[in-house]
Amino acid sequence: MPVLENELREYTQLVWQTLLDLEVVPSPDDPIPLLAKDWVTACVQIMGEWTGLVVLETHPDLARTLAGKMFFLEPGEITTEEIKDSQGELINMVGGNIKALLPEPNYLSVPIVALEGHSLFFPGTIPVTQICFLCEEQKFRVSLLQPTTRSRVSQKIQSEPF
Amino acid sequence: MQFMEDEICQYTVDIWKQILGLEVHRTQEEFLPDGSEGTLSGCVQIMGSWDGTVMLTCPLPLARKAAAIMFGTNEETASKDEIQDALGELANMTGGNIKSLLHTPEQECYLSLPAVAVANQHLRVPGSEQVTQITFQHQNHRFVVSLLKKAAGKERAK
Numbered sequence: 001m002p003v004l005e006n007e008l009r010e011y012t013q014l015v016w017q018t019l020l021d022l023e024v025v026p027s028p029d030d031p032i033p034l035l036a037k038d039w040v041t042a043c044v045q046i047m048g049e050w051t052g053l054v055v056l057e058t059h060p061d062l063a064r065t066l067a068g069k070m071f072f073l074e075p076g077e078i079t080t081e082e083i084k085d086s087q088g089e090l091i092n093m094v095g096g097n098i099k100a101l102l103p104e105p106n107y108l109s110v111p112i113v114a115l116e117g118h119s120l121f122f123p124g125t126i127p128v129t130q131i132c133f134l135c136e137e138q139k140f141r142v143s144l145l146q147p148t149t150r151s152r153v154s155q156k157i158q159s160e161p162f
Numbered sequence: 163m164q165f166m167e168d169e170i171c172q173y174t175v176d177i178w179k180q181i182l183g184l185e186v187h188r189t190q191e192e193f194l195p196d197g198s199e200g201t202l203s204g205c206v207q208i209m210g211s212w213d214g215t216v217m218l219t220c221p222l223p224l225a226r227k228a229a230a231i232m233f234g235t236n237e238e239t240a241s242k243d244e245i246q247d248a249l250g251e252l253a254n255m256t257g258g259n260i261k262s263l264l265h266t267p268e269q270e271c272y273l274s275l276p277a278v279a280v281a282n283q284h285l286r287v288p289g290s291e292q293v294t295q296i297t298f299q300h301q302n303h304r305f306v307v308s309l310l311k312k313a314a315g316k317e318r319a320k
Contacts, residue, residue: 047209047272088288107209107272110312113286114279121278123243123250147275 002129003144004098008054009131011097012142015090016135020069027132027139041120042087042113044095048106053122053145054095056087062138063087084113094142124148164294165309166260173259174298174307177252182231189299193306199223202245203285204253204278210271212264213312215287216257218249220305225249227303250276256307289313 009026016024040063043055058066067078067086088111099108114120122145129144171188178186195201200222207215220228222245229240229248240248254276265271279285287310294309 045274084286085288109207110289119280121246123247
């Protein structure tokens with residue numbers, strides 16, 4: 001069963017509405033491969049009584065549109081810095097709202113962002129909730145990931161000391 | 163002197179020696195990613211009494227070598243997942259040691275799960291500033307360990 005699915009959907013819509021004045025609607029299909037290459041990926045982590053990641057994957061064209069809306073820039077004025085900052089701020093706000101629902105103590109990390117076709121991976125985690133949205137006729141996805149067991153290499157180090 | 167410079171040097175040398183059996187040493191030479199061979203960045207984040215990011219950036223061939231040693235396979239057959247796991251684990255061990263020096267009696271520090279990016283540049287960490295960057299060398303490979311601190315005035319959602 002998806003974790004915090006309703007909350008993740010509502011907070012995403014709320015952040016896009018209040019920060020960017022954009023309506024977003026859940027998309028019934030989910031054609032994006034997990035952590036799709038060439039998409040912009042941003043994440044924050046929540047650590048404490050509850051541990052997990054909140055991940056935003058955005059089509060590069062939409063990421064540019066969102067940056068322009070956030071910083072009031074024309075398409076030709078937008079640099080990777082604005083895309084990086086806007087993606088970081090969006091996932092920080094969604095993650096901050098999710099964090100507030102979780103038992104204390106917990107901490108929210110600073111965001112990390114992978115741009116320019118870079119792929120971002122989270123070893124030892126699985127997605128527990130994934131919601132695809134449509135915004136300005138383009139897709140983005142917000143996911144919650146939680147740790148599985150320890151990573152395979154941790155288990156190997158534990159069982160076979162070097 | 164950069165923030166925790168000596169400690170990062172010592173931990174990095176020790177981890178690569180003890181976990182991988184590889185000799186690494188600090189170098190003043192610059193790490194310039196070669197676009198032809200690919201670069202990976204592994205990072206963990208520290209949260210609590212000190213907020214920041216520990217990042218390990220290395221060329222793909224060196225990450226592949228580390229994975230082969232960790233998983234007991236050949237460099238040629240090390241899988242993408244094994245390479246990502248290995249780099250994440252190296253970042254995790256480095257970050258875990260640094261975290262242990264940063265927590266205070268009043269407030270603990272938490273270490274995040276590792277994230278790994280396949281990139282030809284460093285991962286971006288908006289709202290953070292680099293406080294330490296040290297380049298290491300193993301044979302003909304160079305890699306970088308960086309520490310980024312959440313910038314003052316960048317307090318975000320609580």
